[in-house]
Amino acid sequence: MLNSLDLPGRPEDTRIVVAMSGGVDSSVVAGLLKREGYDVVGVTLQLYDHGEAVHRKGACCAGQDIHDARDVAASLGIPHYVLDYEERFRSAVIDRFAESYIHGETPIPCVSCNQTVKFSDLLETARKLGAQALATGHYVRSALVGGRRQLRRPVDLDRDQSYFLFATTPEQLDYLRFPLGGLTKAEVREIARSLGLVVADKHDSQDICFVPTGKYADVIERLKPGAAEAGDIVHVDGRVLGRHDGIIHYTVGQRRGLGVSLGEPLFVVRLESGSRRVVVGPREALMTGRLHLRDVNWIGDGVLADLPPGGLEIMAKVRSTRPPQPALLGRDETGVHVDLLDGEQGVSPGQACVFYDEAGEGARVLGGGFIAATTSRFDIGANAAPATERLSAGLG
Template sequence: MSGGVDSSVAAHLLLEQGHDVVGVFMRHGEKSPAACDLEPASAKTLLPIIGQGGAGRLDHKQGCCTASDAEDARRVADRLAIPFYAIDLQAEFGRIIDYFADEYARGRTPNPCVQCNNWIKFGKLFDYADAVGAQYVATGHYARLRAGEDGAELLRGVDAGKDQSYVLFGIDRGLLPRMLLPVGGFEKPAIRRMAAAVGLNVATKKDSQEICFVTSGRYDALVKHRRPEGAEAGELVSTSGEVLGRHAGVAGFTVGQRKGLGVALGERQFVVRIEPQSNRVVLGSRDELMRSELTAARCNWLVDTPIGEPLKGLAQIRYNAPPAGAVVTRLEGDRLQAVFDQPQFGVAPGQAVVCYGGDRVLGGGWIE
């Protein structure tokens, strides 16, 4: 339970389905007494709260794990009369922040939400579920599960504008039978109406839009603080090698970026490539950003896919990118190749490519 409307309604739907529900809030930001002291006199909290004590800033930005979010989640648990447990995963979440900083310092574009799902939401929370004898882990993600001939299948959510199946591709296939995604069969307006109908205080709460651990709103400042090598000044160059200007560090750029380049060239330019070894950021035209194919490493498959056998389907190269027709081939060494029907804009190393067969998630990997 993140304190948002989706996970809150997920808990309500699970109760309606007859499940014995325990609400869990993951604390992994800066310590805050408002986030730690979550047990009011009226709360029906049957499990202890870890991570009590510790003072810190209370002015967290809007995110998914702030002090105010913790309070919202606790109020929802009270309203639904379910036990509520705030689990402190700050130490474990340091791995996510290190990954984020490392990737930007290497000139790559990370996706911390995917890794959070892989390592924490459907990693550490399963450890907790096992510890308390829970059968399932449920979240408010907009995706669906169904039983298939070869086991549980992960599908896109019904609401195409909110679909989150992309960020779930890396989950261990063996965990799918123990996952529940109650809101995936609904569109967002229906979820908000449901929350209002049962009197949940989060019915009109805005969706989180920011990276939860970047409290300042400046991700490049976080990267530069943790990985100073990403803050070394270098050259902005054209694809032909002409020096166009200087930059303050590769951590401030991502492939496909158009704004905030620090130079005015009279025509639209994009970040085409980042070269951390030479500390250069390469700029070019939109056409120079187009790619007809890609390879990806550290792949995870949710279906049985023979090595070397081409598979016609769809490939999605960013969370907010439309899926594109492609022929995908699983390669040796946990890698894949995707050859697109039409060239794609802004294929960024470090992002995930997720492969679909219709609405079903087949698998994916990390773009090289």
């Protein structure tokens, strides 16, 4: 007989490690599982030097958050451990973020953190502690189907975090549990109050925890001195419009602060790290049709190599804040690609494209990959060949 976490045995005989960030979500997970009678162990990761973030509203995984996680664990009467993962976090997440940014990409460090520190290193720690599962406060659901777990979108789509978990492997999914997938944020806060948790009304943490000011370029310059090299600002038609102080100060889709004027709105269309060029153009030049992917993770049925000749109809999500849209998933001699049927503006290499079987609540995550390069929707099909220059530029 399975318990409420789809694990054999009684809750009191089942040890669960809860990844406690110090926020309300993971605290409620610990509280709910403790209330159900599970043998709960709380683990908090110290991920970076928290001196500058200790008093910053919205800081995560450092300073005040560690203190809050300790307080919650004490109030629940569960053991709690703080693990120093600073060195691992720097090498696996922060350094990769900096390198990606230097190459003109828009990286997503939360995905890297889940891939390495949380769902690899922490997961192994949970096993060593004798836990039958690792539970987190992510707003996603997993369902046991045919002996394997499927990753699905949560009830509260406004809090959906499945976009950041596309790289989770089937083996990791079998060990992970997400108790909040069937709850709304409002319900979670109400549970926190009923449990008497001090974090019940605590503000949500920011996505990128190691950027204290929100200014990415400042962080890159500190981590990689000399990374900001000057170059040309070039129109898509080839005209040189001006100079810039480094592509790290620009992102695809940016309009303000370009430092050039042409009498019409201009947007950053792409960043070419090799030539240090910032390419700008009109809004219509931002419309992307095809995404060329790297590091693709497939957690759907079968294998990715068995895609139908005409491509697989999916719903694709290219930003965490945007709903999935109709797309075709295909592959050719260059690799895996996704054709966005309605197009998308301002897509940048380094972002993720996540695959779903449908759009709404409970939709299954089929996998995803990182965007290596993009092709304008107007270049797809007969005119796709000239996109080679853009492909090279996107790869950095």
